[in-house]
Amino acid sequence: MAVVGVLALQGSYNEHLAALRRIGVRGVEVRKPEQLLGLDSLIIPGGESTTMAKLANYHNLFPALREFVSGGKPVWGTCAGLIFLANKAVGQKTGGQELVGGLDCTVHRNFFGSQLQSFETELSVPKLAEKEGGNDTCRGVFIRAPAILDVGSDVEILADCPVPANRPSITISSGEGDEKCIPKIE
Numbered sequence: 181m182a183v184v185g186v187l188a189l190q191g192s193y194n195e196h197l198a199a200l201r202r203i204g205v206r207g208v209e210v211r212k213p214e215q216l217l218g219l220d221s222l223i224i225p226g227g228e229s230t231t232m233a234k235l236a237n238y239h240n241l242f243p244a245l246r247e248f249v250s251g252g253k254p255v256w257g258t259c260a261g262l263i264f265l266a267n268k269a270v271g272q273k274t275g276g277q278e279l280v281g282g283l284d285c286t287v288h289r290n291f292f293g294s295q296l297q298s299f300e301t302e303l304s305v306p307k308l309a310e311k312e313g314g315n316d317t318c319r320g321v322f323i324r325a326p327a328i329l330d331v332g333s334d335v336e337i338l339a340d341c342p343v344p345a346n347r348p349s350i351t352i353s354s355g356e357g358d359e360k361c362i363p364k365i366e
């Protein structure tokens with residue numbers, strides 16, 4: 181049976197492990213570099229990416245995570261996990277944070293604002309339904325969520341969501357002076 185690793189440093193790793201159990205898939209907690217060996221795929225859960233990065237540094241996990249990602253096995257990052265996988269992140273805390281990288285995109289860490297601007301919405305995912313079966317919509321939960329600002333030409337976008345009208349305007353620092361991030365509103 182395939183073994184799915186779940187990065188278990190901080191955040192919603194228990195929920196991912198419980199979801200895997202519910203569908204009869206073996207999930208294992210990953211906290212040390214050697215625990216990545218022999219996994220068939222990896223989930224990096226949501227949580228708080230700065231804290232997660234500090235813990236990953238403490239456990240010397242970044243080199244092994246990068247090796248796993250570049251090895252080409254499936255890796256799924258939700259929320260903070262997505263931030264981990266992005267090649268570039270903006271809106272970081274002072275001093276920045278280390279990223280695993282591998283996904284050719286730029287993310288904004290807290291694009292939608294504070295916890296109060298968290299929201300749920302129905303996402304249209306026809307391409308996913310075509311490939312995997314099931315409904316062509318799926319409930320999206322955006323908890324202090326990041327947004328993907330741009331992607332490389334090899335990235336396939338399976339779903340997107342309009343920017344909510346109540347999203348606060350955020351000033352982001354690109355490292356080359358401050359700039360205003362003005363999202364496309366559909």
Ligand SMILES: NC(=O)CC[C@H](N)C(=O)O
Nearest residue numbers: 226227228229259260289
């Ligand atoms: N739900 C989440 O994982 C939120 C991620 C959070 N914005 C961060 O910077 O890590």
